[in-house]
Amino acid sequence: MGAGGGASATEGDPFWRRAAWVAVLAAAYFVAGRLSLALAFARLAAPTIWLPAGIAVAAFLLGGPWMWPGVFLGSLFVSAASGRTAWVAVPIAAGNVLEAWLGAWAARRFARGRAAFERPRHIAAFAFLSGAASATVGAVIGAASLCRGSLLSWDGCGATALTWWLADAAGIIVVAPIVILAAMERRDRWNKEKSAEAGLLFASVLLIGWAVLGGAPASRNYPLDFLCLPVILWPAFRFGPAETALTALVLSGAAVGGALRGLGPFSRGNEIETVLLLQSFSAITAAAALAVAAVVAERRKDQEVLQGSRRSLEAAVRERTETLTKTLGELESEIARRGLVETALERRTRELAHSNQELHQFAAVVSHELQEPLRKILTFGDLLKGMAADPRREEWEYAERMEDAARRMQRLVEGILELSRTTGDAPPLGPVDLGEVAREAALDFEPLVAEMGGNLFIGPLPIIGADRAQMRRLFSNLISNAYKFRKKEDAPRIRISAESPQRGFVRILVEDNGIGFEDEFTEMIFKPFGRLHRRADYEGSGLGLAICRRIAMRHGGDITAKGRPGEGAVFAVTLPV
Amino acid sequence: MRKMGTIEKEFAEDKETGRPLILMVDDDADFQTIVREWLQDSYEHVGLADGEELINEIDGLEPSLVILDVRMPGADGFKLCEQIRSDRRFSHLPVLFLTGSKGDEDFMKNLSVGGTAYLTKPVARKKLLATIKELIEKYS
Structure with missing residues (x-):
C-alpha cells in the first residue's frame, strides 16, 4: 500500500524519501498484482478485480503524479513475473500509469480529490469518472498490447478489454477508498464496546462472506444473497467509509473465492459472465455502501457541528450569565455601598444642620443675654447723669461716654442677633x-x-x-x-x-x-x-x-x-x- | 432692696408722707434699684426678693399697687397673684406684671390669674411711670 498513517508522501520530500515511497509503491503494486492474478480465472487473460489500479489512483491522490515510476515499475514486475515480453509489458505499464493519472486528475477535478468519500455526490463522481471512465484507458491499452503481442487472439480482444476495464474499475472503486481513508482518516480510539462491535462485524463479514458468497455447503440450496445487505450497511451506519470499503473488499474477495471454486451466487457456467457479475457486484456494492457511509458520516459530522455549536452556545450563555451575575453582584454591592454613603451623608447633613442651628441659637441667646446688662449700664448711666445734674461736670461727661460705649455695644449685639437670624432657616x-x-x-x-x-x-x-x-x-x-x-x-x-x-x-x-x-x-x-x-x-x-x-x-x-x-x-x- | 425689719418703718413713713406704697417682687436686685430710683420722687417703693417675703409682709401693709415679675425662682408671679387675690382685702388691688417674654401665652395667663396690666421687659422709665400712675388713679 502506498502510504499509511500520518506519514504521507509529498512532492516536497527529499529525493531519497520520494525514491523510497516509489519503491514501496512498486512493491505494493507488484504484490497486489500477483494477488489479483492469483484470484483470476485461469482461462481469462484479465483478473476479476485488479487491486493495483486502486492502489495506483490512491498513490497519485495521496502523493502526486511524481509517484508514477512506482506504478510503472510495479506493472513491469507483474508482467515480468507473468512472462510477458517487454513489448507487451511496457505499453501495459504506461497504460496503467496513464489510467492512475487520469483517475487522480478526475478525482481532484470533480470529486474533491482525497476528500471524495465524505459526500455521496463526490463518491458517485469518483466511481464514474475516476473508476469507470479512467479504467477504460488501462483496459484498452492493456488489451491492445496483449493482442498486438499475439498473446491473445484479436477475436477475444473485445471481451478481454471489457473484463479488463471492469477489473480496473472495480479495483479503483473498491481499493482506492480503503487506501486513501486508511491514510487520511483520523479516527477516535475505539472503546471496549466499539472494539467488541468491530470484532463482531468482522466475524459477521467473514461468516456471511463464507456462507453466502463463498459457497458454504448449507447455503447452496437457498438464495441467501440478501444477507449481504446488513453486513455491508452495518459498518456504513456504525463505523465509517474506511470500514465500509474494507467490508466491501472482503465480501468481494469472498465472492471471488466462491466463484473460483464454482460456488456461490455468482457462479455461472460461463466464466465471462461470472467475472462480469463479480466485478459489477464488487464495484456497485462498494460504491453504494460508501455512499451510504458518506451520508451517515456527513449526518454525524453535521450533528457534531451542531452539538459543538450548541455546546459553544451553551458555554457562551453560561459565560454571559456568569458575567451578568457578577455584574449584578457588583451592582448590588455598589448600591449597598452608595446607600451607606448616602445614609452617612444624610446623617452628616442632619448633624451639620443641627449644629448650625445650635450655633445660631447660641448666637441669638448670647446676643439676647448680652442686651440685658447693657440696658442696665445705660440706665445706671442715666441715673448717674441725673445725679450729676450739671452737664458740665466731669461725672456727667464720663457717664455720657459710658453710655456711648454701651450703645455701641448694643448696636453690635443687635447686629450679631440679626446676622444669626439671617442664617437660620430659609425664609x-x-x-x-x-x-x-x-x-x-x-x-x-x-x-x-x-x-x-x-x-x-x-x-x-x-x-x-x-x-x-x-x-x-x-x-x-x-x-x-x-x-x-x-x-x-x-x-x-x-x-x-x-x-x-x-x-x-x-x-x-x-x-x-x-x-x-x-x-x-x-x-x-x-x-x-x-x-x-x-x-x-x-x-x-x-x-x-x-x-x-x-x-x-x-x-x-x-x-x-x-x-x-x-x-x-x-x-x-x-x-x- | 430693703431688709425685712425695715418694712414696718417704711410703712410708717408712708403714712406720714401719704405717698402711695408700691410693693415690687423681683429677684433682679439691679432692676429693683433702678425702679426705686425712678419711683422715689412720687411713690414709696418696697422691693421684695421673692414671693415668700411678700406673703409674709403684705398683711401688715396697705399697698396701692403690686408689681410682680413673672419669672422668679420659687413661686412665680402668676401663683403669687392668685395667692394675693385669695385674700379678700386685696381682691381689688391692682397688680402689674413685668414679663421678660413677649409671648401671648403669658398675657393670657396674666389675665386669667387676675392681673390688671402687664409690661414687657425691658421697660422704659416713662412707660413704667405712666402705667403706675394710671393704675393707682384708676383703682384707688
Missing part, C-alpha cells in the same frame, strides 16, 4: 415688590439727603419671590451705607436701579457718589466687622454689609461691590427672580 418666599420695599427703606434717609441738597433716586424695580423683611433690611443697609460714606464736600446722590444680567436673575444696583474705596478692599467690606475707617469717623456696627451678603446668599443670589476712591461705589445684588 418663606412670597412675591415682593422691590420698588415698594426700596421706597419704604428710603423714607428714613430721604429727608436727610434732601436737606443736604442731594437726591435719592429709585428707578423701576421688579417684583420677585423673596422674604419681604429681609429685602427691606437689604435696601435699608445699602442706602444707609451709601448715605453714611458720602463726601463731606458734595451733596449725596444715591441711585437705585435694576438690570437683567441673565435669564431668571435680576441685578439691583445701588450707586453713590461717596468716598468710594480701593479695589483691594472689595471682599473685606462684606466680612463681619470688616470696616475700612475709624469708628470715630463713621459710626456703625460693621455688620451691615455682612448682613446684606447673607440675605443675598440666602435668596440664592450674591452681592458684589465696585468702588473708586473719591468718586463713589456701586453695590450690585444679584437675585433669582
Whole structure:
C-alpha cells in the first residue's frame, strides 16, 4: 500500500524519501498484482478485480503524479513475473500509469480529490469518472498490447478489454477508498464496546462472506444473497467509509473465492459472465455502501457541528450569565455601598444642620443675654447723669461716654442677633415688590439727603419671590451705607436701579457718589466687622454689609461691590427672580 | 432692696408722707434699684426678693399697687397673684406684671390669674411711670 498513517508522501520530500515511497509503491503494486492474478480465472487473460489500479489512483491522490515510476515499475514486475515480453509489458505499464493519472486528475477535478468519500455526490463522481471512465484507458491499452503481442487472439480482444476495464474499475472503486481513508482518516480510539462491535462485524463479514458468497455447503440450496445487505450497511451506519470499503473488499474477495471454486451466487457456467457479475457486484456494492457511509458520516459530522455549536452556545450563555451575575453582584454591592454613603451623608447633613442651628441659637441667646446688662449700664448711666445734674461736670461727661460705649455695644449685639437670624432657616418666599420695599427703606434717609441738597433716586424695580423683611433690611443697609460714606464736600446722590444680567436673575444696583474705596478692599467690606475707617469717623456696627451678603446668599443670589476712591461705589445684588 | 425689719418703718413713713406704697417682687436686685430710683420722687417703693417675703409682709401693709415679675425662682408671679387675690382685702388691688417674654401665652395667663396690666421687659422709665400712675388713679 502506498502510504499509511500520518506519514504521507509529498512532492516536497527529499529525493531519497520520494525514491523510497516509489519503491514501496512498486512493491505494493507488484504484490497486489500477483494477488489479483492469483484470484483470476485461469482461462481469462484479465483478473476479476485488479487491486493495483486502486492502489495506483490512491498513490497519485495521496502523493502526486511524481509517484508514477512506482506504478510503472510495479506493472513491469507483474508482467515480468507473468512472462510477458517487454513489448507487451511496457505499453501495459504506461497504460496503467496513464489510467492512475487520469483517475487522480478526475478525482481532484470533480470529486474533491482525497476528500471524495465524505459526500455521496463526490463518491458517485469518483466511481464514474475516476473508476469507470479512467479504467477504460488501462483496459484498452492493456488489451491492445496483449493482442498486438499475439498473446491473445484479436477475436477475444473485445471481451478481454471489457473484463479488463471492469477489473480496473472495480479495483479503483473498491481499493482506492480503503487506501486513501486508511491514510487520511483520523479516527477516535475505539472503546471496549466499539472494539467488541468491530470484532463482531468482522466475524459477521467473514461468516456471511463464507456462507453466502463463498459457497458454504448449507447455503447452496437457498438464495441467501440478501444477507449481504446488513453486513455491508452495518459498518456504513456504525463505523465509517474506511470500514465500509474494507467490508466491501472482503465480501468481494469472498465472492471471488466462491466463484473460483464454482460456488456461490455468482457462479455461472460461463466464466465471462461470472467475472462480469463479480466485478459489477464488487464495484456497485462498494460504491453504494460508501455512499451510504458518506451520508451517515456527513449526518454525524453535521450533528457534531451542531452539538459543538450548541455546546459553544451553551458555554457562551453560561459565560454571559456568569458575567451578568457578577455584574449584578457588583451592582448590588455598589448600591449597598452608595446607600451607606448616602445614609452617612444624610446623617452628616442632619448633624451639620443641627449644629448650625445650635450655633445660631447660641448666637441669638448670647446676643439676647448680652442686651440685658447693657440696658442696665445705660440706665445706671442715666441715673448717674441725673445725679450729676450739671452737664458740665466731669461725672456727667464720663457717664455720657459710658453710655456711648454701651450703645455701641448694643448696636453690635443687635447686629450679631440679626446676622444669626439671617442664617437660620430659609425664609418663606412670597412675591415682593422691590420698588415698594426700596421706597419704604428710603423714607428714613430721604429727608436727610434732601436737606443736604442731594437726591435719592429709585428707578423701576421688579417684583420677585423673596422674604419681604429681609429685602427691606437689604435696601435699608445699602442706602444707609451709601448715605453714611458720602463726601463731606458734595451733596449725596444715591441711585437705585435694576438690570437683567441673565435669564431668571435680576441685578439691583445701588450707586453713590461717596468716598468710594480701593479695589483691594472689595471682599473685606462684606466680612463681619470688616470696616475700612475709624469708628470715630463713621459710626456703625460693621455688620451691615455682612448682613446684606447673607440675605443675598440666602435668596440664592450674591452681592458684589465696585468702588473708586473719591468718586463713589456701586453695590450690585444679584437675585433669582 | 430693703431688709425685712425695715418694712414696718417704711410703712410708717408712708403714712406720714401719704405717698402711695408700691410693693415690687423681683429677684433682679439691679432692676429693683433702678425702679426705686425712678419711683422715689412720687411713690414709696418696697422691693421684695421673692414671693415668700411678700406673703409674709403684705398683711401688715396697705399697698396701692403690686408689681410682680413673672419669672422668679420659687413661686412665680402668676401663683403669687392668685395667692394675693385669695385674700379678700386685696381682691381689688391692682397688680402689674413685668414679663421678660413677649409671648401671648403669658398675657393670657396674666389675665386669667387676675392681673390688671402687664409690661414687657425691658421697660422704659416713662412707660413704667405712666402705667403706675394710671393704675393707682384708676383703682384707688
